[in-house]
Amino acid sequence: MTGQTGRIAKRERATSESKVTLELNLDGTGQHDISTTVPFYDHMLTAFARHSLIDLDVRAEGDTHIDVHHTVEDTAIVLGQALRDALGDKAGIVRYGEATVPLDEALAHAVVDVSGRPYFLHTGEPAGQEYVLIGGHFTGSLTAHVLESIAHHAGLTMHVRVLGGRDPHHIAEAQFKAVARALRTAVAHDPRERGVPSTKGAL
Secondary structure: OOOOOOOEEEEEEEOOOEEEEEEEEOOOOOOEEEEOOOHHHHHHHHHHHHHHOOEEEEEEEEOOOOOOHHHHHHHHHHHHHHHHHHHOOOOOEOOEEEEEEEEOOEEEEEEEEOOOOOEEEEEOOOOOHHHOEEOOOEEOHHHHHHHHHHHHHHOOEEEEEEEEOOOHHHHHHHHHHHHHHHHHHHOOEOOOOOOOOOOOOOO
């Protein structure tokens, strides 16, 4: 898929631990239909869709009786793969995007480069955030793990910094929204860009 129309992708993943089906449209309006069996993750992916304006349809189930980790991780992997597919040759995109997003006392900053070079840097979460159970199931450490999985499988360079926050829910949600807003800019059509935005001619 190339250019700025029809940037739609569908991906599936099935293992002994989870089954995921995901479809997205980069040129959507943020419509979403999401069910991962992990309520807080559904909430985060809903926020991601709404603020990136990427239409997102997700169905996931897995061995959540053991831990939600497998289902959460595998969904993030498939989301990253679908983003990469939908971006195609990346011709005509802005490429870079950044956003700083508050949620009450929490503040997160994200920078995205649709570089084709997977890299993820994550800093600033308060001590103990990684151990907190949010919504009773979603461990705080999964926020960084989800974003890293998306970046790796989509071929993104992504920097995420938590600039402040106390409430674990707010800290996680501000990060998802900041990444969504940064990605929204990065994948958007640049009317002045006639090719791939790189001196190498490829991303």
